[in-house]
Amino acid sequence: xxxxxxxxxxxxxxxxxxxxxxxxxxxxxxxxxxxxxxxxxxxxxxxxxxxxxxxxxxxxxxxxxxxxxxxxxxxxxxxxxxxxxxxxxxxxxxxxxxxxxxxxxxxxxxxxxxxxxxxxxxxxxxxxxxxxxxxxxxxxxxxxxxxxxxxxxxxxxxxxxxxxxxx
Amino acid sequence: xxxxxxxxxxxxxxxxxxxxxxxxxxxxxxxxxxxxxxxxxxxxxxxxxxxxxxxxxxxxxxxxxxxxxxxxxxxxxxxxxxxxxxxxxxxxxxxxxxxxxxxxxxxxxxxxxxxxxxxxxxxxxxxxxxxxxxxxxxxxxxxxxxxxxxxxxxxxxxxxxxxxxxxxxxxxxxxxxxxxxxxxxxxxxxxxxxxxxxxxxxxxxxxxxxxxxxxxxxxxxxxxxxxxxxxxxxxxxxxxxxxxxxxxxxxxxxxxxxxxxxxxxxxxxxxxxxxxxxxxxxxxxxxxxxxxxxxxxxxxxxxxxxxxxxxxxxxxxxxxxxxxxxxxxxxxxxxxxxxxxxxxxxxxxxxxxxxxxxxxxxxxxxxxxxxxxxxxxxxxxxxxxxxxxxxxxxxxxxxxxxxxxxxxxxxxxxxxxxxxxxxxxxxxxxxxxxxxxxxxxxxxxxxxxxxxxxxxxxxxxxxxxxxxxxxxxxxxxxxxxxxxxxxxxxxxxxxxxxxxxxxxxxxxxx
Numbered sequence: 001x002x003x004x005x006x007x008x009x010x011x012x013x014x015x016x017x018x019x020x021x022x023x024x025x026x027x028x029x030x031x032x033x034x035x036x037x038x039x040x041x042x043x044x045x046x047x048x049x050x051x052x053x054x055x056x057x058x059x060x061x062x063x064x065x066x067x068x069x070x071x072x073x074x075x076x077x078x079x080x081x082x083x084x085x086x087x088x089x090x091x092x093x094x095x096x097x098x099x100x101x102x103x104x105x106x107x108x109x110x111x112x113x114x115x116x117x118x119x120x121x122x123x124x125x126x127x128x129x130x131x132x133x134x135x136x137x138x139x140x141x142x143x144x145x146x147x148x149x150x151x152x153x154x155x156x157x158x159x160x161x162x163x164x165x166x167x
Numbered sequence: 168x169x170x171x172x173x174x175x176x177x178x179x180x181x182x183x184x185x186x187x188x189x190x191x192x193x194x195x196x197x198x199x200x201x202x203x204x205x206x207x208x209x210x211x212x213x214x215x216x217x218x219x220x221x222x223x224x225x226x227x228x229x230x231x232x233x234x235x236x237x238x239x240x241x242x243x244x245x246x247x248x249x250x251x252x253x254x255x256x257x258x259x260x261x262x263x264x265x266x267x268x269x270x271x272x273x274x275x276x277x278x279x280x281x282x283x284x285x286x287x288x289x290x291x292x293x294x295x296x297x298x299x300x301x302x303x304x305x306x307x308x309x310x311x312x313x314x315x316x317x318x319x320x321x322x323x324x325x326x327x328x329x330x331x332x333x334x335x336x337x338x339x340x341x342x343x344x345x346x347x348x349x350x351x352x353x354x355x356x357x358x359x360x361x362x363x364x365x366x367x368x369x370x371x372x373x374x375x376x377x378x379x380x381x382x383x384x385x386x387x388x389x390x391x392x393x394x395x396x397x398x399x400x401x402x403x404x405x406x407x408x409x410x411x412x413x414x415x416x417x418x419x420x421x422x423x424x425x426x427x428x429x430x431x432x433x434x435x436x437x438x439x440x441x442x443x444x445x446x447x448x449x450x451x452x453x454x455x456x457x458x459x460x461x462x463x464x465x466x467x468x469x470x471x472x473x474x475x476x477x478x479x480x481x482x483x484x485x486x487x488x489x490x491x492x493x494x495x496x497x498x499x500x501x502x503x504x505x506x507x508x509x510x511x512x513x514x515x516x517x518x519x520x521x522x523x524x525x526x527x528x529x530x531x532x533x534x535x536x537x538x539x540x541x542x543x544x545x546x547x548x549x550x551x552x553x554x555x556x557x558x559x560x561x562x563x564x565x566x567x568x569x570x571x572x573x574x575x576x577x578x579x580x581x582x583x584x585x586x587x588x589x590x591x592x593x594x595x596x597x598x599x600x601x602x603x604x605x606x607x608x609x610x611x612x613x614x615x616x617x618x619x620x621x622x623x624x625x626x627x628x629x630x631x632x633x634x635x636x637x638x639x640x641x642x643x644x645x646x647x648x649x650x651x652x653x654x655x656x657x658x659x660x661x662x663x664x665x666x667x668x669x670x671x672x673x674x675x676x677x
Contacts, residue, residue: 016394087394088372105227117221121214129210138213145220153232
C-alpha cells in the first residue's frame with residue numbers, strides 16, 4: 001500500500017467518524033452517567049457487604065476489583081459500535097478511544113480517571129493495608145489507569161484488540 | 168524565641184495549620200494521612216504519587232491526537248494565503264466539453280423509436296435510447312397509465328416507510344419476485360442508487376468484495392461507499408477471479424483474520440461491453456470459496472433470453488441460488504427505479520438498512536404500474552411479450568451480421584443475444600492512423616455519429632463516461648441500443664450505413 005492510498009483510507013475513515021454523532025460514546029458525557037458510575041460503586045459495595053462471611057476488607061477489595069475489571073471490559077476491551085450506522089467507521093476502536101472523538105483530557109476523561117484513583121485510596125485505607133488486598137487493588141487500578149493514558153491512544157500491546165490488516 | 172526568623176516560621180506554621188483545620192472536612196484528610204502511615208513510608212509515597220497523578224491529570228489541557236496535523240507559523244500561513252489563486256467560478260470550456268455540448272441532440276415531442284429532432288425537424292431512427300422493447304409508445308401501457316394518473320395522482324410524497332407505500336408498490340414487488348423466480352423483492356426509487364444501496368447495506372468496513380473490472384459506474388460507487396476491502400478481477404476472466412479468491416483465502420487462513428462477509432459482484436449483461444458474465448463458472452467458484460453473489464441485471468432483465476428473465480434463464484441457473492439479483496426498471500421496462508430480488512431475509516434487511524429505500528421518496532404510482540405492465544406483457548403469451556423479445560433478438564442479430572462483415576474497420580466484442588452493442592475502432596487501426604489520445608478517438612467517433620445523423624437519418628451515440636472517476640475506463644465506443652419496434656430492413660440498412668461511415672472516417676484519416 002502506498003503512502004498516498006493509506007492516507008486516503010484514513011481520511012475516509014475520519015470523515016465517516018465525524019459525519020454523525022457517535023451515539024455509542026456520547027452518553028458517557030452525560031452527568032447522569034457520571035452519577036450512575038458512583039451509584040454502581042455504592043451498589044457493589046452494598047452487595048458485597050450483605051453477603052454473609054465477607055469481611056469489610058474483602059468487601060472493599062472485591063468492590064475495587066470488580067469496578068476495575070468491569071470498566072476495563074467496557075472501555076478498553078470491547079471495540080467498535082454494537083448498532084452499526086457508519087459502515088464500521090469505529091471498527092477496532094475501543095470506547096475509551098471513541099469518547100469525545102479522541103480528544104484527550106476532556107472533563108469526562110478526567111472524571112473517569114479520578115474515580116478509580118479515589119476508589120483505590122479509599123479501598124486500601126479501609127483494608128488497613130493488608131499486603132494481599134493492597135497488591136490486588138494496586139494491580140487492578142494501575143492496569144486500568146495505564147489503558148487510559150494519552151500515550152496509549154490506539155496503541156495495541158500484546159495483540160490485545162489488534163485490528164486485522166486491510167490489504 | 169528571640170530569633171525573629173524562627174518566630175516568623177512558627178507563626179506561619181500555626182496560621183497555616185489553623186487555616187487547614189478551618190477547612191471543612193480537613194479532619195478526615197489529616198486522620199487519613201495519620202492512619203495510612205502505618206509504619207510504612209513507601210505506601211504513603213505511592214498513594215501520594217497516585218493522588219498527584221490524578222491532580223496533574225485534572226489540570227492538563229485538552230488536546231487532539233492527530234498525526235496528520237501540521238502546525239503552521241504565522242509567516243507560513245501568510246505565505247499560503249498570498250500564494251492562493253482563486254479559480255474562476257465557471258471554468259472556460261475545453262474543446263472536448265464544447266464538442267459534447269454542441270453535439271447533443273434535442274428531441275422534439277415524445278421519445279420513441281423514431282423521434283423528431285429540434286435542430287433539423289427530421290425524424291431519425293433511434294438506436295441510442297434504452298427503449299429496447301418499444302414500451303415507450305406502447306398504447307396498452309399508455310392507456311393504463313392515464314387511468315393510474317387519475318386514481319393516484321403524481322408523486323408519493325414520502326419514503327416507503329413513511330406513508331410512501333402504495334398498493335401498486337407491493338404489487339410490483341410481487342410481480343418482480345414472480346417474474347424472476349425469487350422469494351421476495353424490493354423496489355428502489357432510483358436505478359443508479361439501487362446497487363450502491365444494496366452493496367452498502369450488506370458489506371461494511373472489513374468485509375471483502377471481489378468485483379469485475381467491467382462493472383458499471385453505479386457498482387463502482389457502491390463498492391466505494393460500502394468502505395469494504397475491494398479486489399478487482401479482469402473483465403470476465405474466470406482464471407483471474409479464481410486467482411483473486413485463492414489469494415484471499417490464503418491470506419485469510421495465514422493471518423487468522425476474523426471471518427467476514429464476502430461478496431462477488433458482477434454485471435449480468437455488461438452495459439459498457441455488451442457481453443455476458445459466465446454465470447455457471449461464477450456459481451461454481453462462489454460455492455467453492457463460500458461467497459455471496461450480487462448480480463446486477465440492470466441491462467439484462469427483461470431483455471436477455473427467450474422470456475426475458477435475464478441471465479438465470481439464459482444459463483439455466485435457479486434464481487434462488489443467487490443471493491441478490493439487482494436490476495434497473497429504467498431500461499427495458501421503460502419505467503424508473505430499480506429493484507433487488509432475493510431471499511425474504513435479504514430483502515427485509517434492506518427495508519431498514521437500504522439507504523436509498525429508507526431515505527428516498529417512493530417511486531410514483533404511474534412508473535410503478537408501468538413496470539408492472541411491462542412484466543405482465545413479457546409473462547403473458549397473449550400480450551405478445553415473447554414476440555417482442557424475438558423481434559429484439561432478431562434485430563440485434565441482423566445488426567450484428569452486417570457489422571461482423573467489416574472486422575478491418577469495426578471491432579465489436581458484444582456477444583450474440585445482447586441488445587447492447589459497442590462498436591470500436593480496432594486498436595491496430597487506431598495506431599496506424601496516428602490517433603494517440605482518447606479525445607482524438609472520441610472526436611473521430613463523433614464524426615461517425617454526426618455523419619449518420621445527417622446522411623442516413625440515424626440517431627446513435629457514443630458511450631459516455633465520467634472519465635475522471637471511472638476506475639477502469641473502457642475504450643471509446645459507439646453504443647448501439649437495438650429496439651424491437653424497428654423493422655428488420657431498417658436495422659440492416661442502419662447497420663450498413665454505420666459500417667460505411669466507419670470505413671469512410673478511417674479512410675479520410677489515413
